[in-house]
Amino acid sequence: MKLLSNKHRFRIAEGNLLVIVVVLMVILSFATKNFFTANNMRNLVRQTSVNGIIALGMTFVIISGGIDLSVGSVVGVSSIVVSKLLVSGVGILPALLIAVLVSTTLGLLNGWIIHYGKVPPFIATLGMMQAARGIVMLLSNARMIAGLPKSFTAFAQKVIIGFPSLFFVWLVVILITFILTTKTVFGRNIFAYGSNVEAARLSGINTAKVTLSVYAMSGLLSGIAGILMTSRLGNGIPTAGQGYEMDAIASAVVGGASLSGGSGTILGTVLGALLISLIQNGGNLLGINAFILQIIVGVLIVGSVWIDQKRKNVKS
Amino acid sequence: MKKLGKSALVVLLLLAIVVSGLFAQGAKEAQTGPKGVKPYNIAVIIKATDSDFWQYLLVGANNYAVEHPDLVKVTTYGPPSEADIDQQVSILENVISTNPDGIVIASTSSDATVPALEMAYDKGIKIITVDNRVNTPKVHSFLATDNTYGGSLAAEKMFEYLKKNNIATAGKKIAVVSAMAGVQVLTDRDNGFITRIKQLIPGIEIIPTRYVDNDIIKALSTTEDLITTYGRDLIGIFADNNHSADGVARAITEQNLHNRIIVTAYDSDPEEVAAIKSGAIKAIMVQDPYGMGYKGVDSAVKAIEGATLPAYVDTGVVIVEQHNVNDPASQGILDPFTLKKY
Numbered sequence: 001m002k003l004l005s006n007k008h009r010f011r012i013a014e015g016n017l018l019v020i021v022v023v024l025m026v027i028l029s030f031a032t033k034n035f036f037t038a039n040n041m042r043n044l045v046r047q048t049s050v051n052g053i054i055a056l057g058m059t060f061v062i063i064s065g066g067i068d069l070s071v072g073s074v075v076g077v078s079s080i081v082v083s084k085l086l087v088s089g090v091g092i093l094p095a096l097l098i099a100v101l102v103s104t105t106l107g108l109l110n111g112w113i114i115h116y117g118k119v120p121p122f123i124a125t126l127g128m129m130q131a132a133r134g135i136v137m138l139l140s141n142a143r144m145i146a147g148l149p150k151s152f153t154a155f156a157q158k159v160i161i162g163f164p165s166l167f168f169v170w171l172v173v174i175l176i177t178f179i180l181t182t183k184t185v186f187g188r189n190i191f192a193y194g195s196n197v198e199a200a201r202l203s204g205i206n207t208a209k210v211t212l213s214v215y216a217m218s219g220l221l222s223g224i225a226g227i228l229m230t231s232r233l234g235n236g237i238p239t240a241g242q243g244y245e246m247d248a249i250a251s252a253v254v255g256g257a258s259l260s261g262g263s264g265t266i267l268g269t270v271l272g273a274l275l276i277s278l279i280q281n282g283g284n285l286l287g288i289n290a291f292i293l294q295i296i297v298g299v300l301i302v303g304s305v306w307i308d309q310k311r312k313n314v315k316s
Numbered sequence: 317m318k319k320l321g322k323s324a325l326v327v328l329l330l331l332a333i334v335v336s337g338l339f340a341q342g343a344k345e346a347q348t349g350p351k352g353v354k355p356y357n358i359a360v361i362i363k364a365t366d367s368d369f370w371q372y373l374l375v376g377a378n379n380y381a382v383e384h385p386d387l388v389k390v391t392t393y394g395p396p397s398e399a400d401i402d403q404q405v406s407i408l409e410n411v412i413s414t415n416p417d418g419i420v421i422a423s424t425s426s427d428a429t430v431p432a433l434e435m436a437y438d439k440g441i442k443i444i445t446v447d448n449r450v451n452t453p454k455v456h457s458f459l460a461t462d463n464t465y466g467g468s469l470a471a472e473k474m475f476e477y478l479k480k481n482n483i484a485t486a487g488k489k490i491a492v493v494s495a496m497a498g499v500q501v502l503t504d505r506d507n508g509f510i511t512r513i514k515q516l517i518p519g520i521e522i523i524p525t526r527y528v529d530n531d532i533i534k535a536l537s538t539t540e541d542l543i544t545t546y547g548r549d550l551i552g553i554f555a556d557n558n559h560s561a562d563g564v565a566r567a568i569t570e571q572n573l574h575n576r577i578i579v580t581a582y583d584s585d586p587e588e589v590a591a592i593k594s595g596a597i598k599a600i601m602v603q604d605p606y607g608m609g610y611k612g613v614d615s616a617v618k619a620i621e622g623a624t625l626p627a628y629v630d631t632g633v634v635i636v637e638q639h640n641v642n643d644p645a646s647q648g649i650l651d652p653f654t655l656k657k658y
Contacts, residue, residue: 034544043544047537133396142366143653146586157570233532233566235587239366239559242397243529284541290527291497 016307017255017271024278032285040281042164048277049166050225050232052270054244055251056177057221059269060214062252063181065194065261066121068215070110071222071248073132075241078103078226080136083145083236092152100223106132107219111212125215129245136238145236156232166228173221178266190214195262250297251276254304275300350440350620355389356417358616360609361407362394363424363447368585369558369605370394370422372652373446376609377420382657388617391416401425408432418442418616420609423450426500442619446608446631448501457615457625461603463501466633467508467556470580473599473635474552475516477578483551490552491523491542495530495560505556505582513552523550528560535563543571550577558583561600565591584636584650592641601633606652 029036054071061068078099085095106128113124158165181187193200193210201207222241230236255272257264276297283293350357360377362370374392381390393411395403401424409432411419419441423429430452437443437454446459478485490513492506510522523542528534535555542550553568555561561581565588568579574595581588584602591597608631615625634649641650648655 032545034547037544040541040544043537043540047540050533137366137396142371143368144585144587146590229533233536233562233587234590235562237532239530240532242531280537281541284526284538285545287524287545289524 014256014265014268014271017268017275017304021271021275021278024275024282028278028282028285032282035282035285038162040285042159042162044274044277044281045167045170046164047281048273049164049170050229051244051247051251051277052170052273053173053221053225053228055248055255055269055273056173056266057218058245058248059252059255059257059264059266060177060181060190060217061121062249062257062259063194063261063264064190064210064214065197066114066211066214067125067249067259068107068110068218069122069125069245070106070128070132071218072241072244073129073136074103074106074219074222075226075229075244076136076238077106077132078223079230079240080140080145080236080238082227082230083148084139086148086152087145087236092149096227099227100220103223103226104216104220107222108212108216110219111215114215115208115211133242140236140238142238144238146234148230148234148236153231153234156228166232169224169228173224174266174270181266186210186213191262193261247273247276250301254301256308258308350415350417350442352417352620355385355387356617356620357414358388358390358418358420358613359411359414359416360390360392360613361404361411361419361421361423362392363404363422364396364398364400365394366397369583369603372605373422373609373612375652375656376606376611377613378609379606379655379657380610380613384617388613390613395424398424401428405429405432408436412436412439412441415439416441417620418444418613420444420446420612420616421450422447422608424448426451442616444612444615444619446612447605456619457629458627459608459612459615459629459631461501461633462630463504464508466582466601466603467505467510467554468512469633469635470505470554470582470599470601471509471512471516473637474513474554474578474580477580477598478517478551481575481578483576483578485517485520485551487519487521487549488551489521489523489546489549490517490554491546491550492525493535493538493542493553493555493560493564494525494527495535495555495557497527502556506554509554509556513554528563530557530559532559532563532566535560536566537563539564539567540571543567543573543577548576552578552580555579555581555597557581558585558588561591561597562587565596568596569594586651589636589641589650592636592638595638599635599637602636602649603633604631604649606648606655607631 034040058068081102082095082099085098110125110128113119114121155165189205189210192205229240251273252269254275255268279297362373364370377390381388393407404424405428408429412432419436423445426449429450433443434452434454443455444457445455449458494502494506496502526538528538553564555564564579568577579597580599581597582601584600588600592600619625636646640646
């Protein structure tokens with residue numbers, strides 16, 4: 001019963017966000033002559049895809065009441081691993097699989113440390129953020145890896161029926177994560193776990209499975225994002241992903257996920273990621289001063305959570 | 317009561333340890349200072365270990381040591397990222413406590429390292445600063461690229477290629493994509509570029525500088541947005557370091573605008589070199605980090621042996637373009653790892 005009312009509440013939060021996104025798009029369409037063009041729309045979804053995918057993994061973690069600060073570093077690991085393998089002549093498919101496997105393992109390790117070591121998620125993933133970046137530097141000698149095969153770099157440049165290929169990957173991830181959170185027992189367990197760990201455990205939910213799988217999911221999606229980024233840039237980049245955890249957390253939180261756990265939606269995060277890109281893109285198109293843009297993003301993050309809190313208080 | 321006595325005892329003990337430690341250190345420090353015997357111990361401290369540029373500097377410094385094994389022993393240090401200013405200060409302080417004969421440092425902050433460097437100078441350690449000026453007279457020499465001049469060279473190259481490609485400049489616009497706000501060397505490059513391009517093309521409009529957090533993807537997105545916004549009015553882009561240039565070049569390549577938008581940039585990495593070859597970037601201003609490392613150690617040796625050094629040495633930039641990118645001379649500049657002797 002409680003779950004149902006929760007769901008209902010999120011729909012309202014998403015609705016608000018959707019209105020903001022649409023209004024902003026309408027304003028930008030009138031304010032600039034180039035915003036509502038096919039080309040710019042393609043740019044916009046392409047610019048959002050990488051963060052959009054990482055943010056979805058982050059949403060799982062946040063719903064479970066945790067946080068994953070290591071996503072940016074895992075993006076780096078994935079980028080360097082896939083590049084190293086490709087340059088040394090490994091086929092594309094095995095290279096992709098290994099990179100994804102390594103990233104997922106790092107996520108799994110996060111979950112394992114958090115569950116079995118009882119280390120707070122903030123600390124466990126902070127450590128992973130450092131260690132994984134160290135692995136990146138060690139593997140790459142802090143140097144860019146060039147000479148990736150054309151067949152690999154061509155993927156991110158592809159446009160399929162008018163949309164960039166990255167968008168389709170994002171779309172598939174959205175669909176799968178949406179089904180996972182709304183239609184499966186696993187999804188419900190994450191919400192239950194995030195709302196009240198003890199109650200979840202007593203009602204027979206396998207808490208180890210929940211913790212390990214949400215962090216593994218976050219690692220997996222960061223790994224995919226790292227591969228897409230590498231394909232787009234045509235190089236393995238040791239500094240890739242630095243600071244991306246902040247964008248991912250911001251997207252999820254603006255999208256209505258609560259850092260205290262138990263709430264958050266896939267569609268909310270998608271809209272949150274879109275809104276953050278929209279402000280950047282719109283700001284560039286309007287030629288707004290870069291520093292003012294940064295202030296706007298900051299105000300947006302705090303403001304959206306504030307309004308969300310107020311609405312919740314009114315309800316209860 | 318018993319409890320109180322116990323904690324008082326602990327406090328006293330701790331105090332005793334701290335005090336004796338202080339005395340012991342004081343005694344040690346009085347005895348040692350730089351020894352000044354060959355091989356000289358020289359510490360090289362870079363801004364960050366996470367970039368090609370600083371790795372190149374280390375190659376230069378280490379090569380010097382390999383070539384002169386009886387003269388110097390080089391030890392290298394650096395924080396993981398350029399954002400870690402405080403960490404660089406701690407590294408410097410730790411290095412000073414080992415009493416090297418000379419320190420070669422690329423200081424990230426112009427001020428944060430001043431107290432430690434002054435202390436080292438007073439102890440008799442020879443201080444050579446490279447790349448970034450530090451606000452104290454207590455250094456023996458400063459080796460760096462004149463970034464304002466380098467920026468103006470980038471403007472001249474852009475002007476040259478605009479003419480070569482018959483691109484009209486009247487009423488058009490030029491953009492600057494900067495890696496980061498508030499970094500002196502980048503500001504110098506941007507200002508050098510803007511001042512010179514305005515002299516060369518009177519009436520050209522410079523679009524407000526866009527900053528991209530040294531992130532290639534952000535540089536790419538920003539460039540896409542610039543192209544979308546200004547369309548055919550945009551005829552040139554200056555990118556002030558390698559990451560910003562990589563993103564700009566990617567956008568130019570994706571939309572195949574090689575001959576419509578002239579890009580000149582700073583620094584080098586494999587992606588920039590590929591862009592020079594493809595024509596996405598027309599010219600890059602390449603500094604000589606290898607030379608900074610090599611000459612930095614050499615200057616330290618000279619200072620230790622009593623020579624008076626010039627206060628400032630310009631290590632210069634080399635302009636790399638399509639016609640000279642494959643020259644052997646350019647190879648050493650573009651990838652100093654090919655010069656590595658260890």
